[in-house]
Amino acid sequence: MSDKNKLTATFIALIAMIVVIGGVMMLSNGLNANNNGQGGPAAGVSRVTTGGPSTTKAGTTGEASQNGTTKENAANTATTETVATEAVTEALDSIEQRINDMSLHEKVCQLFIVTPEGLTKGGNYTAANETTKASLKEYPVGGIVYFSKNIESADAISEMISNTSEYAAEEGMIPLFYSVDEEGGTVARCAEKAGTTSFSPMYDYKSEGEKTAYDNAKQIATDISGLGFNLDFAPVADTWSNPANTVIGKRAYSDDFHEAATLSSSAVKGFQDGGVFCTLKHFPGHGNTSGDSHYGVVYSDKNIAQLLSAEFLAFRSGIDAGADMVMVGHITMNGVDRLPASISRIMITSELRSRLGFDGVIITDSLSMKAVADNYSSGELAVRVLEAGGDMLLMPADLGAAATGVEAAVAEGRLSEERIDESVYRILELKSKKMDITNK
Structure with missing residues (x-):
């Protein structure tokens, strides 16, 4: 594998790792939003058992909390993706971009x-x-x-x-x-x-x-x-x-x-x-x-x-x-x-x-x-x-x-x-x- 291909593969792996970390952060935030810190349902949320998979019935308080968390997660994801893109671009630009311009x-x-x-x-x-x-x-x-x-x-x-x-x-x-x-x-x-x-x-x-x-x-x-x-x-x-x-x-x-x-x-x-x-x-x-x-x-x-x-x-x-x-x-x-x-x-x-x-x-x-x-x-x-x-x-x-x-x-x-x-x-x-x- 050429040095350029090695570098590209490294940065692809870096992006994948950052995306995984971002996903874990989103999952963690979601779990925090649905927990009261004691393992039970959060305020305004009740479990409804139907014999199949568990579903969630949200009240007004839970809905507002969930919406806030969703926005926060979206912002965190956007920030993570921006940082990853900037890091990859900066590293590639110093050598590869100069070659592309020649x-x-x-x-x-x-x-x-x-x-x-x-x-x-x-x-x-x-x-x-x-x-x-x-x-x-x-x-x-x-x-x-x-x-x-x-x-x-x-x-x-x-x-x-x-x-x-x-x-x-x-x-x-x-x-x-x-x-x-x-x-x-x-x-x-x-x-x-x-x-x-x-x-x-x-x-x-x-x-x-x-x-x-x-x-x-x-x-x-x-x-x-x-x-x-x-x-x-x-x-x-x-x-x-x-x-x-x-x-x-x-x-x-x-x-x-x-x-x-x-x-x-x-x-x-x-x-x-x-x-x-x-x-x-x-x-x-x-x-x-x-x-x-x-x-x-x-x-x-x-x-x-x-x-x-x-x-x-x-x-x-x-x-x-x-x-x-x-x-x-x-x-x-x-x-x-x-x-x-x-x-x-x-x-x-x-x-x-x-x-x-x-x-x-x-x-x-x-x-x-x-x-x-x-x-x-x-x-x-x-x-x-x-x-x-x-x-x-x-x-x-x-x-x-x-x-x-x-x-x-x-x-x-x-x-x-x-x-x-x-x-x-x-x-x-x-x-x-x-x-x-x-x-x-």
């Missing part, structure tokens, strides 16, 4: 997180400007991701995010995710360019245990939140199980599956307590591969049973800790369906969503990576991600082509608009925890 193009754009250059179709941006504003109007995306080249200083990136936020508000857009890869160690854009706290690779802290994993994550989150970021593509939940692996290496918290699970879940809590949304990456696990999906196809020969006792441990633990997002990598799963995980319905819907129980936002790794970009057009790749059950599309090679491809798939019936709505709902539900998504 065009298909707006909903599709909400699925994308892009770089400043990907949004504006070129350039090298260290400041938001009128081109940024015009591009947001054309493509009201769900978020922007910043890299080292976009960060000149702490003040500059803060101003860039602030100005972008103002432009989005002027256009009546839903507030954006402002994201960055800030893992600590070798992947730390803000520590490198904005002077935030610098850390060694997370692997170097593995012997210090859960508290250090939590403290490091909280400090990173506190630092980047102060710059204006609200989403970190961290922690790394991969386990460095293959010593020859260089794309993950010491970015991982451990080379032991159980230890990686414990430490990465502690990091989840640290990032959240530091004030940002966090992302487990790179499902189903990139630490056992020998290649780098940035530059070509990468394979895993493991089957589901093998993954469950190894790579999945850290993702399950992080999900149980409350991770906001999970990033799916482009590892081709030879032991499962021979598809990149990012477009695999088995990996995303059957395993991540159903088996591991993740009901948050599922985002892809960069769709510009050669592991997938060399084999699929931007439009086709975006559609396949959504068909597999993904929610957000990170850094397509061509934003316009990707958005057009999704819209065309809806028009052709390959994707339903309800499928788009499901992902938009998850995105807005997450955003609503830190942002006002109702203002237009």
Whole structure:
């Protein structure tokens, strides 16, 4: 059942419960009206036995009392129904009504997180400007991701995010995710360019245990939140199980599956307590591969049973800790369906969503990576991600082509608009925890 359907079912149950309570109140009031408090007939009322069911013969006093009670019950029922209706409407309006007010193009754009250059179709941006504003109007995306080249200083990136936020508000857009890869160690854009706290690779802290994993994550989150970021593509939940692996290496918290699970879940809590949304990456696990999906196809020969006792441990633990997002990598799963995980319905819907129980936002790794970009057009790749059950599309090679491809798939019936709505709902539900998504 989709999140929207679950919510609707919950509120239907709520209405039913309120109606039952209202009925009990009416019955109670009716009994009080027909009782004198001692179990006998009320004043002015006598019982008449006819050999069949009991009937009531009302005198003038009882009739007046009964009429008064009837009016009171009617008023109580009307009040109860009004309160129930208002409660349901208010809860649904905050997310579902916003979706109902969005065009298909707006909903599709909400699925994308892009770089400043990907949004504006070129350039090298260290400041938001009128081109940024015009591009947001054309493509009201769900978020922007910043890299080292976009960060000149702490003040500059803060101003860039602030100005972008103002432009989005002027256009009546839903507030954006402002994201960055800030893992600590070798992947730390803000520590490198904005002077935030610098850390060694997370692997170097593995012997210090859960508290250090939590403290490091909280400090990173506190630092980047102060710059204006609200989403970190961290922690790394991969386990460095293959010593020859260089794309993950010491970015991982451990080379032991159980230890990686414990430490990465502690990091989840640290990032959240530091004030940002966090992302487990790179499902189903990139630490056992020998290649780098940035530059070509990468394979895993493991089957589901093998993954469950190894790579999945850290993702399950992080999900149980409350991770906001999970990033799916482009590892081709030879032991499962021979598809990149990012477009695999088995990996995303059957395993991540159903088996591991993740009901948050599922985002892809960069769709510009050669592991997938060399084999699929931007439009086709975006559609396949959504068909597999993904929610957000990170850094397509061509934003316009990707958005057009999704819209065309809806028009052709390959994707339903309800499928788009499901992902938009998850995105807005997450955003609503830190942002006002109702203002237009």
